[in-house]
Amino acid sequence: MVKDDCGLRYPQMMESQLKVFWRYFKRNRLAIFGLIVIAVLFLIAGLAAFLAPYDPGQTNVALKLNRPSPHHYLGTDQLGRDVFSRMLYGSRISLSVGFVAVAISIFIGILVGAVAGYYGGWTDNILMRFVDTMLCFPTFFLILTVVALLGPGIFKIMVVIGITSWMGTSRFVRAEFLSLRERDFTQAAKALGVKDLRIIFRHILPNALAPVFVTATLDVATAILVEAGLSFLGFGVQPPAPSWGNILTEGRTYIFDAWWLTVFPGLAILMTVLSFNLLGEGLRDAIDPRLRGRR
Amino acid sequence: MSQNNFLLEVQDLKKYYYKEGFLTSDKIPIRAVNGISFSIRKGETLGLVGESGCGKTTAGKSILRLIEPTSGQVFFKGQDIVRLDREGMRKLRPHMQFIFQDPYESLNPRMKVEEIVGEGLEVHRVARGKEKLRRVSELLEKVGLHPQDAQRYPHEFSGGQRQRIGIARAISLNPELIVADEPVSALDVSIQAQILNLLMDLRDQLGLTYLFISHDLRVVKYVSDRIAVMYMGKIVEMAHSEDLFKRPLHHYTQVLLKAIPKLDLSQIRERPLLKEEHPSPPSGHECLFQARCPHSREKCQTEEPVLLDEGEDHFVACHFVS
Numbered sequence: 037m038v039k040d041d042c043g044l045r046y047p048q049m050m051e052s053q054l055k056v057f058w059r060y061f062k063r064n065r066l067a068i069f070g071l072i073v074i075a076v077l078f079l080i081a082g083l084a085a086f087l088a089p090y091d092p093g094q095t096n097v098a099l100k101l102n103r104p105s106p107h108h109y110l111g112t113d114q115l116g117r118d119v120f121s122r123m124l125y126g127s128r129i130s131l132s133v134g135f136v137a138v139a140i141s142i143f144i145g146i147l148v149g150a151v152a153g154y155y156g157g158w159t160d161n162i163l164m165r166f167v168d169t170m171l172c173f174p175t176f177f178l179i180l181t182v183v184a185l186l187g188p189g190i191f192k193i194m195v196v197i198g199i200t201s202w203m204g205t206s207r208f209v210r211a212e213f214l215s216l217r218e219r220d221f222t223q224a225a226k227a228l229g230v231k232d233l234r235i236i237f238r239h240i241l242p243n244a245l246a247p248v249f250v251t252a253t254l255d256v257a258t259a260i261l262v263e264a265g266l267s268f269l270g271f272g273v274q275p276p277a278p279s280w281g282n283i284l285t286e287g288r289t290y291i292f293d294a295w296w297l298t299v300f301p302g303l304a305i306l307m308t309v310l311s312f313n314l315l316g317e318g319l320r321d322a323i324d325p326r327l328r329g330r331r
Numbered sequence: 332m333s334q335n336n337f338l339l340e341v342q343d344l345k346k347y348y349y350k351e352g353f354l355t356s357d358k359i360p361i362r363a364v365n366g367i368s369f370s371i372r373k374g375e376t377l378g379l380v381g382e383s384g385c386g387k388t389t390a391g392k393s394i395l396r397l398i399e400p401t402s403g404q405v406f407f408k409g410q411d412i413v414r415l416d417r418e419g420m421r422k423l424r425p426h427m428q429f430i431f432q433d434p435y436e437s438l439n440p441r442m443k444v445e446e447i448v449g450e451g452l453e454v455h456r457v458a459r460g461k462e463k464l465r466r467v468s469e470l471l472e473k474v475g476l477h478p479q480d481a482q483r484y485p486h487e488f489s490g491g492q493r494q495r496i497g498i499a500r501a502i503s504l505n506p507e508l509i510v511a512d513e514p515v516s517a518l519d520v521s522i523q524a525q526i527l528n529l530l531m532d533l534r535d536q537l538g539l540t541y542l543f544i545s546h547d548l549r550v551v552k553y554v555s556d557r558i559a560v561m562y563m564g565k566i567v568e569m570a571h572s573e574d575l576f577k578r579p580l581h582h583y584t585q586v587l588l589k590a591i592p593k594l595d596l597s598q599i600r601e602r603p604l605l606k607e608e609h610p611s612p613p614s615g616h617e618c619l620f621q622a623r624c625p626h627s628r629e630k631c632q633t634e635e636p637v638l639l640d641e642g643e644d645h646f647v648a649c650h651f652v653s
Contacts, residue, residue, distance in 0.1 A: 219436060220431045220432075220437035221436065221437055221438055221439040221440075223392070223397050223431070223437075224429065224431065224437055224438075224500065225450065226397060226424075227397055227424060227427075227428055227429045228424060228450055228451040228454060228500070229422065229423075229424035229451070229454060229455060230450060230451075231421070231454070234454065238442075239442075242439075242441045243439070243440070243441060
């Protein structure tokens with residue numbers, strides 16, 4: 037259809053941005069695969085109580101270290117607990133740690149990035165040097181130290197992961213703000229006498245959010261991995277509460293006798309992290325018009 | 332100076348950008364706007380013309396402090412707005428608005444037209460809720476759009492329609508001064524006329540005063556009472572429109588006028604000579620145009636001409652007014 041200005045208008049002339057996004061996103065099969073896996077994972081975590089054939093904490097030494105069988109789909113551990121049931125409950129830990137930690141990290145990242153990018157000058161300088169300083173710490177060991185000082189616990193882990201992983205987000209939120217604050221529509225808002233906070237939240241932030249969600253998706257994968265790592269080292273979720281990380285740790289001792297104790301949680305972590313990464317990359321490619329032609 | 336009926340007085344406005352030298356801490360100034368002065372009476376339209384990169388837009392934005400000027404004074408109704416603090420400036424902003432060149436850049440893609448046009452009303456507590464929507468509908472009708480368009484998003488409109496939305500936003504707070512930065516140059520020629528007529532109608536209806544920035548002399552001639560010609564950050568000539576077109580005094584203005592495309596082939600004369608395509612950055616006190624000027628003499632290289640009245644409000648900055 038031809039565009040013109042003679043008072044005619046074609047409301048459906050241009051697709052909404054969301055539709056365009058979806059059209060490109062669904063072409064990416066790997067990303068769709070990631071999305072499906074994550075959706076299934078959410079269902080499993082939500083319905084763990086109904087799906088689990090056994091109580092995850094119920095011990096039965098008579099049944100210890102049984103191979104996977106129709107009774108115990110993924111076998112039993114050294115205390116005779118059902119690995120399948122424990123894995124289902126463990127998914128809750130992984131997902132909640134992933135999402136809560138990333139929510140905290142995004143919140144801090146957006147705040148720091150927005151202030152630095154919008155105000156610029158020495159504010160920007162101070163904040164970005166602080167980011168550089170934070171990036172100097174090897175994150176995992178920083179987390180280990182904090183957990184060692186404060187003691188383990190799932191909420192502490194979420195918070196600690198959150199406050200040690202916001203720097204990337206803040207850097208590119210800043211970059212987005214730097215360019216968006218020079219755009220004409222921001223200038224127009226300034227010309228109208230709109231206050232800074234409103235310009236930041238109504239005009240700039242909505243236009244800067246899409247890439248934030250992309251990295252957030254990728255960050256969820258990292259957070260899940262960090263939690264698994266912490267639990268593996270014994271600083272994370274404490275037994276008897278099940279998490280993929282600590283199931284893996286406990287199985288480590290029996291790795292030659294009972295492979296199922298380490299292989300299944302390992303696979304679960306792999307699949308989850310992979311899915312989040314695939315989804316994140318798919319989102320990124322679909323959002324960025326420059327990458328659309330590639331697939 | 333506030334006694335006379337000038338709505339806007341700009342005095343020696345400068346905006347420098349600094350380019351940092353490689354390996355040195357010296358900062359090389361880029362004089363985007365290099366000391367311009369002019370004034371506009373209430374209800375008058377001043378056209379500001381010049382080639383791309385001469386500092387027209389920077390001047391326009393500095394006057395409204397969308398860009399902070401390096402130095403100079405801008406009197407709005409006798410008050411120096413450059414000295415106002417953030418909040419004082421914010422309170423004054425409804426009186427002076429800006430129309431942007433690119434209608435695809437100037438509207439927030441994630442806001443409905445109602446929010447875009449009504450934001451000023453809401454922020455300055457003029458109207459909210461249903462009253463705001465009613466006012467927005469009125470504004471949209473005033474600029475030739477439908478009241479129902481309030482619920483649409485910018486991407487559903489064409490360039491000309493978007494520019495109308497931008498104009499509706501600019502007049503939403505009943506401003507007195509509007510700085511229009513090439514408001515039609517991004518549009519098709521057929522639509523340019525519509526938008527220009529709309530701007531003129533609004534000027535008559537609402538008693539607006541325009542600073543009209545453009546590189547297109549025909550457009551400027553059509554809308555302006557007076558015209559100022561800018562070259563490399565300075566005003567080189569300023570006169571009433573008719574006068575400027577009849578009696579251009581600065582050689583640069585003469586060249587500009589002759590560069591207007593004409594349909595009548597018999598009128599095409601030999602192009603006047605411009606000596607150098609890209610003048611080097613000025614070193615000190617010389618006429619900025621001297622490198623390209625065929626009439627350049629020794630005095631032009633040592634002394635910078637100032638803007639002087641040649642009679643009938645016709646100002647020109649040249650040692651050897653032809």
